[in-house]
Amino acid sequence: MQKSVGQPINRLEGKLKVTGAAKYAAEYDVKDVVTGYVLSSPVTKGKILEMDTSDALALTGVIDVITHQNRPKLAWFDIQYTDMDAPPGTVFKPLYNEKIMFNGQPIALVLAHDLETARYATTLIKVKYEQEAFDTCLENNLDQGRNAKKGFATLLKPPPPKPTGDFLNAYEQAPIKTSTSYHHSAEHHNPIELFATTTVYEGNGKLTIYDKTQGTINNQLYVANIFGLRYKDVRVLAPFVGGGFGSGLRPQYQLFLCVMAAMHLKRNVKLTLDRKQMFTFGHRPETLQNLRFATDINGKITALNHSAFAETSQFEDYTDPLVAWSHKVYPSANTLFDQKVVPLDVFTPIDMRAPGGCSAMHAIECTMDELAYKLKMDPLTLRLINYSEVDDSSKKPYTSKALKACYLQAAEKFGWDKRNPEPGSMTKGNKLVGYGMATGIWDAYQFPSRVEAMIDKDGKFILNNAVTDIGTGTLTVMTQIAADELGLSMKDVDFRYGDSKKPFSMFQGGSAMTSSTGSAIVVAAKELKVEIDKDLKTITVTRAVTAVAAGKIINPKTAKSQILGSMVWGISKALHEESIMDENLGKYINTNLGEYHIPVHADINDLEVIFAEENDELINELGVKGVGEIGLVAVPAAIANAIFHATGKRVNNLPIHFDELL
Amino acid sequence: MPTVLLKVNRKEYHLQVAPWVSLLDALREHLNFTGTKKGCDHGQCGACTVICDGKRILSCLTLAVMKNDSEITTIEGVANETELHPLQQAFIDHDAFQCGYCTPGQICSAIGLLKEGKAKTREEVKELMSGNLCRCGANVGIIDAIMEVKGAANE
Numbered sequence: 001m002q003k004s005v006g007q008p009i010n011r012l013e014g015k016l017k018v019t020g021a022a023k024y025a026a027e028y029d030v031k032d033v034v035t036g037y038v039l040s041s042p043v044t045k046g047k048i049l050e051m052d053t054s055d056a057l058a059l060t061g062v063i064d065v066i067t068h069q070n071r072p073k074l075a076w077f078d079i080q081y082t083d084m085d086a087p088p089g090t091v092f093k094p095l096y097n098e099k100i101m102f103n104g105q106p107i108a109l110v111l112a113h114d115l116e117t118a119r120y121a122t123t124l125i126k127v128k129y130e131q132e133a134f135d136t137c138l139e140n141n142l143d144q145g146r147n148a149k150k151g152f153a154t155l156l157k158p159p160p161p162k163p164t165g166d167f168l169n170a171y172e173q174a175p176i177k178t179s180t181s182y183h184h185s186a187e188h189h190n191p192i193e194l195f196a197t198t199t200v201y202e203g204n205g206k207l208t209i210y211d212k213t214q215g216t217i218n219n220q221l222y223v224a225n226i227f228g229l230r231y232k233d234v235r236v237l238a239p240f241v242g243g244g245f246g247s248g249l250r251p252q253y254q255l256f257l258c259v260m261a262a263m264h265l266k267r268n269v270k271l272t273l274d275r276k277q278m279f280t281f282g283h284r285p286e287t288l289q290n291l292r293f294a295t296d297i298n299g300k301i302t303a304l305n306h307s308a309f310a311e312t313s314q315f316e317d318y319t320d321p322l323v324a325w326s327h328k329v330y331p332s333a334n335t336l337f338d339q340k341v342v343p344l345d346v347f348t349p350i351d352m353r354a355p356g357g358c359s360a361m362h363a364i365e366c367t368m369d370e371l372a373y374k375l376k377m378d379p380l381t382l383r384l385i386n387y388s389e390v391d392d393s394s395k396k397p398y399t400s401k402a403l404k405a406c407y408l409q410a411a412e413k414f415g416w417d418k419r420n421p422e423p424g425s426m427t428k429g430n431k432l433v434g435y436g437m438a439t440g441i442w443d444a445y446q447f448p449s450r451v452e453a454m455i456d457k458d459g460k461f462i463l464n465n466a467v468t469d470i471g472t473g474t475l476t477v478m479t480q481i482a483a484d485e486l487g488l489s490m491k492d493v494d495f496r497y498g499d500s501k502k503p504f505s506m507f508q509g510g511s512a513m514t515s516s517t518g519s520a521i522v523v524a525a526k527e528l529k530v531e532i533d534k535d536l537k538t539i540t541v542t543r544a545v546t547a548v549a550a551g552k553i554i555n556p557k558t559a560k561s562q563i564l565g566s567m568v569w570g571i572s573k574a575l576h577e578e579s580i581m582d583e584n585l586g587k588y589i590n591t592n593l594g595e596y597h598i599p600v601h602a603d604i605n606d607l608e609v610i611f612a613e614e615n616d617e618l619i620n621e622l623g624v625k626g627v628g629e630i631g632l633v634a635v636p637a638a639i640a641n642a643i644f645h646a647t648g649k650r651v652n653n654l655p656i657h658f659d660e661l662l
Numbered sequence: 663m664p665t666v667l668l669k670v671n672r673k674e675y676h677l678q679v680a681p682w683v684s685l686l687d688a689l690r691e692h693l694n695f696t697g698t699k700k701g702c703d704h705g706q707c708g709a710c711t712v713i714c715d716g717k718r719i720l721s722c723l724t725l726a727v728m729k730n731d732s733e734i735t736t737i738e739g740v741a742n743e744t745e746l747h748p749l750q751q752a753f754i755d756h757d758a759f760q761c762g763y764c765t766p767g768q769i770c771s772a773i774g775l776l777k778e779g780k781a782k783t784r785e786e787v788k789e790l791m792s793g794n795l796c797r798c799g800a801n802v803g804i805i806d807a808i809m810e811v812k813g814a815a816n817e
Contacts, residue, residue: 010754010755011754011757013762014754014759015746015750015754017759017765018737018750018751018753018759018762018765018766019737019738019740019741020696020698020736020738020766021738022762024696024763026700114691116682116683116687191761191763192699192701192707192763192764192795192796193761193763194701240762241761242761242762242763243760243763243797243798245797274703275701275702275704275706471760471798472760473760557757558757561757561803562760564801565760565798565800566799567799592702592704593701593702593795594704594706598795599799599801600795601787601791601796601801601804602785602788602789602792604799604801604802604805607802
């Protein structure tokens with residue numbers, strides 16, 4: 001039988017998605033469902049003095065209004081509210097008391113017969129607040145920076161590595177050096193599907209919950225712990241998830257509120273957040289990074305210093321892993337790394353596609369470009385001079401790292417040799433042309449998972465696992481792997497997923513095998529071209545080539561889509577998206593998809609993906625690595641470097657606005 | 663409450679809805695045509711695009727009562743009984759989606775676009791499809807799929 005692994009197979013759930021038959025969390029036809037709507041606090045910090053819900057309750061069609069004053073009694077121990085992805089600290093408990101800790105905090109839930117009534121009724125609730133002074137500005141509060149508290153999550157995100165050698169002395173003595181600061185705005189995931197939960201009240205303490213989540217079991221445990229239900233009586237389903245990008249790694253507050261309402265009313269309840277409310281929970285934190293790199297006169301790196309500040313909330317210490325990356329790619333005898341969290345009056349940040357890495361590698365690879373110019377050396381040559389087969393930070397060999405092949409293949413495909421290194425030297429009509437390159441690196445994480453297999457009466461092989469497919473192609477790829485392993489055709493394999501009832505897959509504490517045998521990474525080289533209008537300074541990424549080494553590719557079609565998608569994310573991070581904080585109001589002011597810019601079709605031009613062959617026999621039996629993040633990591637730096645090449649101007653704040661080139 | 667006659671996917675529905683109910687909510691909440699998606703409710707993302715009397719419209723910016731007696735086609739009505747619409751098949755072949763949530767809006771918008779006949783080049787297709795956001799970044803596949811169907815139609 002022909003092997004399916006390695007074949008560009010169409011997504012198995014494709015037909016359901018193109019016909020509208022795929023059901024997302026808010027789309028289940030549940031009988032007599034009550035619809036909820038959340039009232040969000042317009043105040044950033046303070047407390048609720050009075051709440052009058054009488055007008056809302058008097059409106060025809062309103063069933064109930066739940067606030068901190070009348071909410072059902074629950075056990076409110078912090079430990080019960082924690083989840084598998086909770087950073088160290090005290091988890092947020094919705095409607096717990098009168099305290100307001102961030103703008104947009106949910107303060108009431110209206111329950112009504114229909115959506116329009118519930119939404120309107122939220123406007124009838126009268127609230128008196130006592131406002132307190134707040135801090136939402138990272139830059140003004142750097143003196144509040146401190147080390148992140150330690151906790152369960154520290155396992156995956158260890159504190160910065162200890163210094164090696166003598167950085168300060170080496171930097172002082174070095175002939176070639178840079179010292180540069182980089183600022184990154186906060187970003188929100190903004191999957192197009194709004195966060196939503198439908199809770200089916202089954203009676204006898206049983207719930208069936210359709211939820212927008214990336215982890216069905218995480219949310220099952222969360223609900224059972226809070227509401228005192230048996231694990232087996234709570235079933236969380238998420239067969240289709242309309243985008244996650246990290247935002248679904250933790251249970252969001254609509255899950256808690258929806259379940260609370262269903263338990264309270266003993267009825268089925270549906271709750272969807274609106275787009276503005278999609279800006280009231282986890283996000284990629286705003287960061288400030290300072291980098292000092294030094295080389296000898298031949299370009300060999302001698303000293304690396306990366307320090308960073310990242311915002312977190314006042315109640316949890318989220319860590320965006322920023323400072324350890326440079327030493328994983330480039331050997332250096334002298335290193336100094338430091339990272340601080342700055343608690344602000346915002347919600348806790350959460351992982352967002354390529355967390356930490358995409359912000360860090362932007363700073364690192366722009367610094368490398370700066371060094372290349374100081375050395376009067378081709379940026380690609382500088383990377384090759386500092387190329388290593390051993391991860392200098394851990395002194396372990398990489399399980400595999402076809403990065404050199406990536407550099408060379410991307411350069412050849414792109415035509416890097418046609419680049420005149422002089423900034424501003426290349427033009428096309430009224431456009432300044434710039435070529436930029438950068439390296440991408442991402443950890444090849446592995447999480448243990450258990451799959452249950454059985455054969456049905458027709459001889460079809462059924463595989464069960466609780467995992468979700470958020471658009472990554474999991475269903476298709478798992479089916480391909482299973483079919484080949486079992487020597488069956490794909491149509492004889494039925495992979496069932498997105499259901500907490502399926503076998504448990506715990507994601508923390510993984511990578512045990514990889515950490516003992518070698519340093520497991522995914523790498524990419526990116527080369528791209530920008531065109532900048534000479535008068536208006538509008539920036540267009542006209543062409544980008546990514547060469548990726550990610551082990552064995554199970555499905556080149558879905559893997560390529562993952563890389564293309566993350567390249568679009570890279571363009572977005574570099575040139576489009578940011579959540580703009582108004583420090584005086586203490587809130588994000590562009591909380592809609594008209595003002596939170598992401599690339600539209602017209603912004604995306606020629607994108608190419610090359611998979612460099614890589615045979616990794618150490619990482620796992622299949623030799624596979626994840627491809628969801630790697631395509632994003634190198635893009636922002638490649639764009640910033642191309643903009644420098646085109647204009648001679650270094651803009652170190654993302655996103656880059658065209659007016660900064662005027 | 664006013665009664666409105668909506669002809670959705672060649673079937674008639676008499677619906678009692680308040681005047682403030684959007685066509686999107688009428689379709690999703692009242693008629694269970696959940697293939698039409700809500701992404702922003704502000705006309706900014708295009709996920710709610712349906713075809714109304716042959717033209718692509720944003721159902722979130724349209725009140726249901728405005729479309730009394732109109733012919734509405736949602737993603738559920740795009741294919742015929744035996745086979746997918748060529749755009750649906752092209753979306754599958756070009757892997758023009760990942761999570762699938764913006765997909766119904768992209769396909770309905772593309773059907774409207776091809777019918778308008780304004781877009782001649784790939785650049786024009788990209789421009790005139792730019793009201794439909796895709797957060798997964800499947801932009802290249804989406805435009806490839808539309809260009810394939812457009813090319814076939816022109817031959």
